[in-house]
Amino acid sequence: MSLESDDFAQFERESWERVASHYEATWSGLTRPFIPHLLEAARVTSGTRLLDVACGPGYVAEAALALGAEPTGVDFTPQMVRLARERNPRIEFRTGDAQALDFEDDSFDVVAMNFGVLHLPDPEAAFSEAHRVLRSRGRYGFTVWARPEESPGARIVEEAIESHADRDVALPQGPDYFGYGDPGTCGRILGERGFDRALLGFRTVSVDWQVPTASYVFECERDFGVRTGALLALQTPEALAAIQAQIEESVQAYARGDGFALPYTAHVVTATAR
Numbered sequence: 143m144s145l146e147s148d149d150f151a152q153f154e155r156e157s158w159e160r161v162a163s164h165y166e167a168t169w170s171g172l173t174r175p176f177i178p179h180l181l182e183a184a185r186v187t188s189g190t191r192l193l194d195v196a197c198g199p200g201y202v203a204e205a206a207l208a209l210g211a212e213p214t215g216v217d218f219t220p221q222m223v224r225l226a227r228e229r230n231p232r233i234e235f236r237t238g239d240a241q242a243l244d245f246e247d248d249s250f251d252v253v254a255m256n257f258g259v260l261h262l263p264d265p266e267a268a269f270s271e272a273h274r275v276l277r278s279r280g281r282y283g284f285t286v287w288a289r290p291e292e293s294p295g296a297r298i299v300e301e302a303i304e305s306h307a308d309r310d311v312a313l314p315q316g317p318d319y320f321g322y323g324d325p326g327t328c329g330r331i332l333g334e335r336g337f338d339r340a341l342l343g344f345r346t347v348s349v350d351w352q353v354p355t356a357s358y359v360f361e362c363e364r365d366f367g368v369r370t371g372a373l374l375a376l377q378t379p380e381a382l383a384a385i386q387a388q389i390e391e392s393v394q395a396y397a398r399g400d401g402f403a404l405p406y407t408a409h410v411v412t413a414t415a416r
Contacts, residue, residue: 150263150314155218157368158261162221165199168366173257175349176285176408177205183343183412184252184283186211191251193275195240195268196258200226203233206254214250216243241267248277255284257408260317261368266331273336276415282337283412288346289320293407294396295351299363299370302388311376319369323409332413343412350403356390359404 161168180202186192188210194203197215199222206213207230215235217223226235238244240255241264253272259265272282290297303309322328325344333339353359363370364382374382396402 148263150316151218153314153372154261154263154316154368157372158219159221161366161368161371162199162219162225164366165222165225168362170199170201171353172349172351172406174201176347176410177202177256179345179347179410180254180256180283180285181205181209183345183410184254184281186252186254191249193243193245193250193253195243195253195255195272196261197226197235198222198256198258200230200233200235202254202256203235204230207233211252216240241271243271243275245275247274249275251277251280253280253282257285257287259284259286260319260321263316265317265321266335269332269335269337273415278415280415281412282332282415283343283410285408285410286322287320288407288409289323292346293348293405295359295404295406298389298392298404299359302385302392303370303373305388306381306384307373307377308381309373311373313369313372313376316369322411328411328413332411336416337413338416341414343410345410345412346407347410348405348407351406352398352401352403353393354401356393356402357386358402359393360386360389 186206186209190211192206192211192213194213194215197217200215203213203215213233215226216238218239220237223235223237262268290300329339329342364374393402396404
């Protein structure tokens with residue numbers, strides 16, 4: 143990896159160590175509803191040997207176990223691995239690198255990653271590693287966020303940042319946050335890494351993130367976000383106040399009962415190893 147990639151990897155690792163203990167109370171309500179779609183698309187059933195990469199607190203592995211699969215989890219953040227082990231003592235979790243997996247070739251039927259791809263310095267290295275540890279005709283599945291034009295919740299945050307934030311601040315450069323958002327790009331890149339382009343799966347799914355207050359989204363991004371949180375940390379108090387006010391105003395349109403239901407959209411991508 144380049145020095146720039148090393149900087150981004152360190153930034154991601156340190157950021158997730160900082161927010162890991164808050165993940166259950168914040169982001170899990172947004173990311174977990176996509177897991178059934180991911181496991182269904184990857185055709186996870188009883189007896190499936192599954193590797194949950196960038197496992198976080200182990201939600202994908204936990205859901206796979208409930209289907210009768212045989213999961214293992216790996217994450218680059220020791221704090222996340224500790225939380226995963228506490229939640230699911232029946233499952234093996236390891237600290238490791240998605241771009242250099244510590245597993246033998248042909249070890250798994252399915253490799254899955256729920257929103258981990260764009261937190262990696264080199265996602266395509268992770269694709270190659272997923273292919274290496276998969277058996278022939280094994281399946282790789284991952285989720286990535288759809289662009290704000292397709293995702294009302296993401297659009298609320300993006301428009302507020304675009305209107306008020308200074309983006310010309312020093313942050314480690316990572317991959318395009320909305321990369322791999324079309325089947326053509328996914329098919330080409332995965333095909334170059336040993337997957338069968340003809341069997342690419344690309345499914346767009348929307349879920350509602352149930353949040354309790356209009357300020358909740360901004361507070362999660364500011365206090366427990368990684369890339370967006372780092373951007374917000376470098377803004378002036380005036381800019382932060384304007385971003386918060388715009389987000390809170392926009393969230394009002396999604397009031398449901400005692401809270402708010404914000405639609406977020408993601409792509410579920412699956413590929414079959416040649």
